[in-house]
Amino acid sequence: MEDKLLIWKFKRGSRESLRRIYDKYHGNLLKLAIVLTGDMNNAEDVVQEVFIKFAQSAARFGLSGSLKSYLITSTLNCVRNRRRDDLRHRTQNLNEIEDLPSMARRPEQWAVLSEELERLSCAMTCLPYEQREVVTLRMEADMTFRKIAGLQKTSISTVHGRYRYGIEKLRSLLNSEVKV
Amino acid sequence: MKSAEDIKKYFQKSTLSTNSDRHEAIFETIQRAQDQSGTTEPAFNRFSFRSFIMKSPLVKISVAAVVIIACLIGLSFWRTTGSGIALADVLAQIEKVGAYRHQCNSTLTNLMEPNTPAKSHYTMLRSQKYGYKTVSDDPNDAVNYYSIQEKAGFIIRPKQKEYERIDFPGDKLTSLAQSQYNYYAGEIVKKILGCKYESMGRSIVDGVEVEGFRTTDPNYASQKKPSQVDVRIWVDVKTQLPVRTEEHITKDKTIWDFITHDYRWDIPVDAADFKPVIPDDYTRTEKDFFYEFAKLKDITEEDAIQGLKLYADLSGHYPKIVNWFPKLQYQWSEFEKSETPAALRLKEELKGLSEDDKAKRLSDALMPMGRINGFYYWLRRQNKDRAYYGETVTPKDADKVLMRWKVSDKEYRVIFGDLHVETDTSEKLAELEAALPK
Numbered sequence: 001m002e003d004k005l006l007i008w009k010f011k012r013g014s015r016e017s018l019r020r021i022y023d024k025y026h027g028n029l030l031k032l033a034i035v036l037t038g039d040m041n042n043a044e045d046v047v048q049e050v051f052i053k054f055a056q057s058a059a060r061f062g063l064s065g066s067l068k069s070y071l072i073t074s075t076l077n078c079v080r081n082r083r084r085d086d087l088r089h090r091t092q093n094l095n096e097i098e099d100l101p102s103m104a105r106r107p108e109q110w111a112v113l114s115e116e117l118e119r120l121s122c123a124m125t126c127l128p129y130e131q132r133e134v135v136t137l138r139m140e141a142d143m144t145f146r147k148i149a150g151l152q153k154t155s156i157s158t159v160h161g162r163y164r165y166g167i168e169k170l171r172s173l174l175n176s177e178v179k180v
Numbered sequence: 181m182k183s184a185e186d187i188k189k190y191f192q193k194s195t196l197s198t199n200s201d202r203h204e205a206i207f208e209t210i211q212r213a214q215d216q217s218g219t220t221e222p223a224f225n226r227f228s229f230r231s232f233i234m235k236s237p238l239v240k241i242s243v244a245a246v247v248i249i250a251c252l253i254g255l256s257f258w259r260t261t262g263s264g265i266a267l268a269d270v271l272a273q274i275e276k277v278g279a280y281r282h283q284c285n286s287t288l289t290n291l292m293e294p295n296t297p298a299k300s301h302y303t304m305l306r307s308q309k310y311g312y313k314t315v316s317d318d319p320n321d322a323v324n325y326y327s328i329q330e331k332a333g334f335i336i337r338p339k340q341k342e343y344e345r346i347d348f349p350g351d352k353l354t355s356l357a358q359s360q361y362n363y364y365a366g367e368i369v370k371k372i373l374g375c376k377y378e379s380m381g382r383s384i385v386d387g388v389e390v391e392g393f394r395t396t397d398p399n400y401a402s403q404k405k406p407s408q409v410d411v412r413i414w415v416d417v418k419t420q421l422p423v424r425t426e427e428h429i430t431k432d433k434t435i436w437d438f439i440t441h442d443y444r445w446d447i448p449v450d451a452a453d454f455k456p457v458i459p460d461d462y463t464r465t466e467k468d469f470f471y472e473f474a475k476l477k478d479i480t481e482e483d484a485i486q487g488l489k490l491y492a493d494l495s496g497h498y499p500k501i502v503n504w505f506p507k508l509q510y511q512w513s514e515f516e517k518s519e520t521p522a523a524l525r526l527k528e529e530l531k532g533l534s535e536d537d538k539a540k541r542l543s544d545a546l547m548p549m550g551r552i553n554g555f556y557y558w559l560r561r562q563n564k565d566r567a568y569y570g571e572t573v574t575p576k577d578a579d580k581v582l583m584r585w586k587v588s589d590k591e592y593r594v595i596f597g598d599l600h601v602e603t604d605t606s607e608k609l610a611e612l613e614a615a616l617p618k
Contacts, residue, residue: 013214015211015214018210018211018214019207019211022207022210026198026203027196027198030196030198031194031195031196034196035194044206048206048209048210051206051210051213052209052210052213055210055211055213055214055217056213056214056216056217057217058214058217059217112196112197112198113194113195113196114193114194114195114196116190116193116194116195117194117195117196119194120190120191120194121194126543126547126550127543128539128540128543130536130539131539135187139187139188139191140191158536161536162536165540167184167187169543170187171186171187174187174190
């Protein structure tokens with residue numbers, strides 16, 4: 001109900017409601033983006049981009065479902081777009097990369113990650129992207145397999161398979177951390 | 181199912197906290213986007229009081245009377261609170277000071293474990309010109325320096341005999357130091373000024389005549405609103421500089437009590453006060469994401485050899501360098517055109533598999549190669565004087581050094597081209613390396 005009121009005010013140009021939406025969801029989205037990208041700096045840019053587009057959309061914004069789901073989907077799409085652009089522009093052979101820059105600290109980094117989150121995002125980068133997406137949406141966003149299948153434009157059984165395999169792989173990567 | 185629950189718990193334990201300065205800066209950008217979209221509401225409806233008042237002589241007289249009464253009430257209030265200090269002036273006074281020192285007492289109480297609060301007491305020295313540093317009462321605690329001259333922050337941990345250096349390019353540290361400069365005094369004043377606050381009148385604190393100010397406005401905390409806020413500041417009525425501050429904030433299940441006191445304003449300092457003192461036997465560390473990952477997997481020499489063997493089996497040669505990151509989809513492209521028996525076998529296995537199953541199979545098959553990277557990275561972090569010669573050494577070069585690292589003052593561990601391993605003296609290694617193709 002609170003979200004519906006916030007959206008109603010946001011559509012009428014309320015700065016305060018944008019602020020409240022930002023305060024309420026930025027942490028969840030940032031964590032989601034970090035786990036999906038394995039890249040702190042990229043994740044910051046993703047979340048900023050999602051909110052900027054959201055802020056610009058007030059006049060034409062229409063929402064039938066939940067605000068949280070909308071923002072999660074926007075984050076997911078933004079990660080996918082960046083990933084596609086990244087693959088398109090990637091000309092550098094990985095053998096030429098001196099060190100992975102992904103978690104290099106910016107001087108003014110937005111977030112400080114817990115050790116668990118650092119390890120988790122690192123382990124997640126070892127999963128094929130589709131599996132990473134399924135595991136993240138299920139674990140972090142509590143999304144149903146049906147909804148994830150819709151987002152991935154695939155069957156529920158494929159999503160189940162990706163989830164099962166992703167969990168097994170993740171468990172083996174985090175085996176010294178996860179109590180079995 | 182059990183494993184999924186465990187992973188779920190791991191996700192829940194994985195948290196982050198945001199840097200409030202950057203958080204605000206990002207929001208400003210977002211806010212600008214909203215403003216530029218032309219949908220924001222006007223700051224206020226521009227009702228013209230002037231035209232309303234001037235339309236009627238009766239209204240004119242009434243308004244004049246209200247203004248006079250309001251002035252009288254305001255004057256009376258001014259006198260009875262005894263206040264002569266404006267907080268905005270306090271802020272201006274703080275900003276005039278070159279350097280100051282104060283004590284801090286911090287207590288963090290988790291309401292789930294209220295009997296074991298985390299307490300610390302330390303001294304903070306701040307300078308507009310040189311940076312700032314904190315020194316704890318406990319000699320085992322870390323000392324933090326932020327040196328504008330070095331353009332770096334240092335965290336020195338005596339207990340672990342190690343230190344961390346964080347470099348700030350350009351003038352980032354200068355702006356950081358300036359923004360942090362007033363934090364525990366000026367920043368508190370700024371935040372109180374942005375809230376509803378009241379004067380607590382005059383009293384004596386630490387033998388000094390002060391005026392106190394207090395806010396309980398939840399807006400004091402810029403991010404998620406805390407459930408309880410009680411912030412007080414006492415200001416010297418003569419110098420208009422803070423004497424003591426107290427912040428008591430309850431948020432979720434945590435109570436944060438932060439007291440600053442024993443201020444020494446405008447003290448002489450020089451660059452040496454902010455130059456980090458790092459004993460020679462301290463080692464430099466970085467809280468490093470990959471190092472943690474490498475440790476997590478406990479990657480060994482044998483793991484690295486397995487990874488090298490797999491790479492060689494699939495490609496017929498070793499990776500030119502081993503600092504790459506194991507992103508599986510790119511790795512496979514390295515081997516896709518290879519005609520080695522192992523590559524052909526793998527390609528045969530992949531035939532007819534769906535994209536998903538192919539990804540799974542590749543993930544399983546190529547995963548061990550990531551261990552070369554982890555191992556090599558671990559060697560670097562341990563300052564093991566590592567070297568790798570995959571660009572020139574092949575699996576047929578049984579007597580040539582492929583990888584080496586230091587294991588003691590005089591000895592090195594050496595992996596040869598055929599992947600057998602020896603421990604050799606520095607002298608022997610020098611001979612072996614001299615024989616490597618240029």
